Amino acid sequence: MTVKIEPAAGASCPCCLPRRGFMRGLAGLGAGLGAAAAAASSISAQAEPARHTGLVIDCHGHYTTEPAAMLAWRKRQVDAVNDPAQSPSPSDVKVSDDEVRASVSDRQLKLQSERGISLALFSPRAGGMGHHIGNARTSLDWSIVSNDMIHRVASLMPKNFVGVCQLPQTPGVSPRNCTAELERCVKELGFVGCNVNPDPSGGYWTDPPLSDRFWYPLWEKMVELDVPGMVHVSASANRNFHATGAHYINGDTSAFMQFVTSDLFKDFPTLRLIIPHGGGAVPYHWGRYRGLAQDMKRPPLSALMGNVFFDTCVYHQPGIDLLLKVVPSDNVLFASEMVGAVNGIDPETGHAYDDTKRYVEAAALSDADRAKVFAGNALKVYPRLPDKLRAAGLVH
Amino acid sequence: MTVKIEPAAGASCPCCLPRRGFMRGLAGLGAGLGAAAAAASSISAQAEPARHTGLVIDCHGHYTTEPAAMLAWRKRQVDAVNDPAQSPSPSDVKVSDDEVRASVSDRQLKLQSERGISLALFSPRAGGMGHHIGNARTSLDWSIVSNDMIHRVASLMPKNFVGVCQLPQTPGVSPRNCTAELERCVKELGFVGCNVNPDPSGGYWTDPPLSDRFWYPLWEKMVELDVPGMVHVSASANRNFHATGAHYINGDTSAFMQFVTSDLFKDFPTLRLIIPHGGGAVPYHWGRYRGLAQDMKRPPLSALMGNVFFDTCVYHQPGIDLLLKVVPSDNVLFASEMVGAVNGIDPETGHAYDDTKRYVEAAALSDADRAKVFAGNALKVYPRLPDKLRAAGLVH
Numbered sequence: 197m198t199v200k201i202e203p204a205a206g207a208s209c210p211c212c213l214p215r216r217g218f219m220r221g222l223a224g225l226g227a228g229l230g231a232a233a234a235a236a237s238s239i240s241a242q243a244e245p246a247r248h249t250g251l252v253i254d255c256h257g258h259y260t261t262e263p264a265a266m267l268a269w270r271k272r273q274v275d276a277v278n279d280p281a282q283s284p285s286p287s288d289v290k291v292s293d294d295e296v297r298a299s300v301s302d303r304q305l306k307l308q309s310e311r312g313i314s315l316a317l318f319s320p321r322a323g324g325m326g327h328h329i330g331n332a333r334t335s336l337d338w339s340i341v342s343n344d345m346i347h348r349v350a351s352l353m354p355k356n357f358v359g360v361c362q363l364p365q366t367p368g369v370s371p372r373n374c375t376a377e378l379e380r381c382v383k384e385l386g387f388v389g390c391n392v393n394p395d396p397s398g399g400y401w402t403d404p405p406l407s408d409r410f411w412y413p414l415w416e417k418m419v420e421l422d423v424p425g426m427v428h429v430s431a432s433a434n435r436n437f438h439a440t441g442a443h444y445i446n447g448d449t450s451a452f453m454q455f456v457t458s459d460l461f462k463d464f465p466t467l468r469l470i471i472p473h474g475g476g477a478v479p480y481h482w483g484r485y486r487g488l489a490q491d492m493k494r495p496p497l498s499a500l501m502g503n504v505f506f507d508t509c510v511y512h513q514p515g516i517d518l519l520l521k522v523v524p525s526d527n528v529l530f531a532s533e534m535v536g537a538v539n540g541i542d543p544e545t546g547h548a549y550d551d552t553k554r555y556v557e558a559a560a561l562s563d564a565d566r567a568k569v570f571a572g573n574a575l576k577v578y579p580r581l582p583d584k585l586r587a588a589g590l591v592h
Numbered sequence: 593m594t595v596k597i598e599p600a601a602g603a604s605c606p607c608c609l610p611r612r613g614f615m616r617g618l619a620g621l622g623a624g625l626g627a628a629a630a631a632a633s634s635i636s637a638q639a640e641p642a643r644h645t646g647l648v649i650d651c652h653g654h655y656t657t658e659p660a661a662m663l664a665w666r667k668r669q670v671d672a673v674n675d676p677a678q679s680p681s682p683s684d685v686k687v688s689d690d691e692v693r694a695s696v697s698d699r700q701l702k703l704q705s706e707r708g709i710s711l712a713l714f715s716p717r718a719g720g721m722g723h724h725i726g727n728a729r730t731s732l733d734w735s736i737v738s739n740d741m742i743h744r745v746a747s748l749m750p751k752n753f754v755g756v757c758q759l760p761q762t763p764g765v766s767p768r769n770c771t772a773e774l775e776r777c778v779k780e781l782g783f784v785g786c787n788v789n790p791d792p793s794g795g796y797w798t799d800p801p802l803s804d805r806f807w808y809p810l811w812e813k814m815v816e817l818d819v820p821g822m823v824h825v826s827a828s829a830n831r832n833f834h835a836t837g838a839h840y841i842n843g844d845t846s847a848f849m850q851f852v853t854s855d856l857f858k859d860f861p862t863l864r865l866i867i868p869h870g871g872g873a874v875p876y877h878w879g880r881y882r883g884l885a886q887d888m889k890r891p892p893l894s895a896l897m898g899n900v901f902f903d904t905c906v907y908h909q910p911g912i913d914l915l916l917k918v919v920p921s922d923n924v925l926f927a928s929e930m931v932g933a934v935n936g937i938d939p940e941t942g943h944a945y946d947d948t949k950r951y952v953e954a955a956a957l958s959d960a961d962r963a964k965v966f967a968g969n970a971l972k973v974y975p976r977l978p979d980k981l982r983a984a985g986l987v988h
Contacts, residue, residue, distance in 0.1 A: 394832070395832070399797065400797070401796070401830050401832040401833070403832075404831060404832075405831050405832045408831075434797050435800060435801050436790070436791070436797040436799075436800075436801045436846055436850070437797070437846055437849075438849040438850070438852075438853055438884075440880075440884060441845075441852065441853070441880070441881065441884050442842075442845050442846040442848075442849040442850075445845050445873045445877060446838075446841075446842040446845060446846065449837075449838050449841050449842060449845075449873065450832055450833055450834075450838040450842065452838075453833075453834040453837035453838040454832070454838075456834075456837065457837070473877070473880075474877070476873055477841045477845065477872055477873030477876060479876065480873060480875065480876035480906065480911050480914065481869070481870070481906060481907070481908075481911060482908055482910070482911065483906070483907030483908025483909075483911060483934075483938065484836075484837070484869075484906070484907045484908075484933065484934055484945070485837065486908070486938070486945070487907055487933075487934035487935075487938065487945035487946075488834075488836060488837050488933070488934055490936045491934060491935055491936050510876065510877060510879070510880070511877070511882075512878055512879025512880075512882070512918070513879075514878070514914050514917050514918055515876050515877060515878065515879060515914070517914075518910050518911070518913075521910050522908070522910055537880065537883075537884070538879075538880055538883035538887060539887055540886045540887050542879065542882065542883065549879050549880070549882070549883035550883075
């Protein structure tokens with residue numbers, strides 16, 4: 197597989213790269229995809245780091261600015277959860293193309309342009325998946341509505357968004373139930389990945405761990421389709437867990453430990469799972485995890501690094517520095533979860549908390565490693581992505 | 593309150609300090625207790641840091657090497673959980689003083705001496721509390737047995753151990769039920785703090801969050817007795833959560849977010865809670881928590897710093913460096929959870945993963961701040977501790 201960036205004018209659009217950014221992006225992509233780029237590997241951590249103008253793939257974006265008609269549909273569905281005859285049909289959602297464009301123009305598109313993010317892997321709002329609400333039919337209908345809307349966003353703005361799907365999970369129901377919708381999204385809608393909720397119960401953790409054979413039908417389908425999954429919980433129905441402040445992070449941490457203690461990737465050597473939010477607590481406690489694996493006579497963490505990846509949704513410089521210090525640079529994928537969990541401006545920096553591109557730019561990485569984090573790793577972890585970028589004219 | 597260290601010979605015992613360690617410990621304690629110590633505040637991060645020979649209080653030690661008779665008692669109790677008539681009485685535990693001494697001599701005492709840790713705040717094995725097993729009577733009897741055994745350890749070796757109690761919590765039962773045992777431990781057994789399990793259900797999180805009025809009778813008693821609590825879950829009965837790799841860390845993270853989103857410390861301005869394991873995921877995601885508080889128009893995290901403290905049970909240098917970089921040095925208490933979650937030798941360093949003293953020694957802290965982390969902060973957070981140290985001859 198070879199990928200070449202299309203050079204043009206302008207810094208914030210990946211098809212409009214100034215010469216320096218073009219070369220840097222190319223070198224990084226080359227490294228990410230196996231070509232030689234050792235010459236670009238000088239460490240470049242500076243007080244005022246250069247903005248990275250190469251290809252930047254945000255692997256973690258949710259549609260948090262849905263059109264009102266879509267949310268109204270969901271409300272009707274939830275209101276009818278005990279009276280299925282009143283439940284709306286997925287085809288009842290009526291949203292115009294202009295409404296779809298408008299829903300992302302003021303926020304995601306504007307911020308992508310301002311920050312120099314080329315495009316986002318875009319999935320339905322995580323907190324909105326609500327797998328604990330209703331039954332399997334509720335979940336399937338809502339997943340169809342949500343995924344179809346993502347498809348419209350990605351189809352209307354293919355240079356900015358590539359689809360990642362929500363799965364119609366339901367507590368206690370086999371994930372086999374999700375494989376048809378996953379296949380539809382990948383084969384018919386051109387999606388490149390999915391979100392997998394490790395706790396469809398919404399904070400009560402009543403289903404088996406991800407390593408249990410319960411999940412195997414889903415893993416088999418993901419391997420067959422060659423799409424990775426992001427392990428991402430949905431809303432918390434448990435008062436103990438604030439959604440974005442506790443449940444999300446706990447889900448990440450729990451999933452990693454399920455991988456450490458199981459042989460999941462012996463059974464699925466090509467399965468790839470991304471742990472978002474910088475891997476939850478894991479990089480901060482990297483020594484604990486190395487030590488626990490050692491005490492339990494499990495393989496070292498390095499044995500997981502062909503299958504487990506971390507995103508960069510960590511909203512301060514010391515956190516990103518730690519992440520990139522302890523996790524191999526081949527295993528970190530750029531992401532900001534924009535527009536997502538944290539929306540404000542950090543008074544300590546004057547920049548948005550979730551402008552994670554700045555932190556990665558300021559981290560002590562070689563240019564080659566930085567380009568891997570910004571794009572090369574995503575192109576490897578999501579094998580269907582390069583063709584999407586070519587089709588959109590973002591790379592050759 | 594003034595505390596002065598007793599100087600003598602030898603490096604590993606706090607009453608046997610060489611001159612340099614004595615002066616350094618004194619300066620640090622002075623700072624921790626409000627005296628001027630600005631002169632000692634030069635940054636001293638070095639490639640090979642000096643070992644800290646001042647007073648070192650490990651605020652997080654569990655009795656993980658219990659005498660066999662104690663564990664046999666628990667087994668009999670659990671076996672009889674459905675037949676209370678067969679349940680043993682707390683007074684049935686028969687362990688000699690020699691057995692108590694022997695239970696800690698090969699591990700805790702040896703490691704304290706080798707590492708230069710003066711003493712540990714010592715509580716029953718966290719994973720052993722098992723609040724989800726049986727009923728309130730089960731929990732009370734087991735807490736009495738466990739706390740009495742801690743009292744024997746601390747009474748026999750008062751220079752090395754100070755008691756912290758387990759509470760007789762039970763899912764669905766008011767924490768008011770714990771206040772008598774807490775009062776007994778503090779007033780009769782001389783304990784200086786308690787462990788509070790935020791999830792007595794063992795991984796299903798079925799009780800209200802710590803900010804709920806459900807917990808207020810316990811907070812009232814802790815304030816009355818002026819003892820802090822360490823927020824520490826017990827074993828996980830949920831397969832999704834590995835105990836020390838996920839459940840512990842999730843409990844820490846969840847508790848912090850409960851504090852961020854509530855007015856608990858407006859109602860209890862003098863309540864002090866320690867979040868162990870370096871605060872779970874919190875310091876790594878410090879920007880997320882600052883941003884979430886800001887988005888929610890909650891007070892800044894600094895508003896919690898009179899009430900919430902973090903320990904140093906983070907088992908690698910980058911994690912400790914991050915912790916001490918983002919959390920104010922007044923809010924970090926030295927701890928190693930020794931002998932605890934991780935027992936091996938880190939092949940990358942050649943030292944034990946849980947020898948956290950080395951990481952704190954190597955961190956970029958002033959000597960004054962380091963002495964606060966090693967001892968001064970604990971003496972403030974546990975107001976009953978200075979008298980214990982005086983009585984043991986560890987300080988004047």
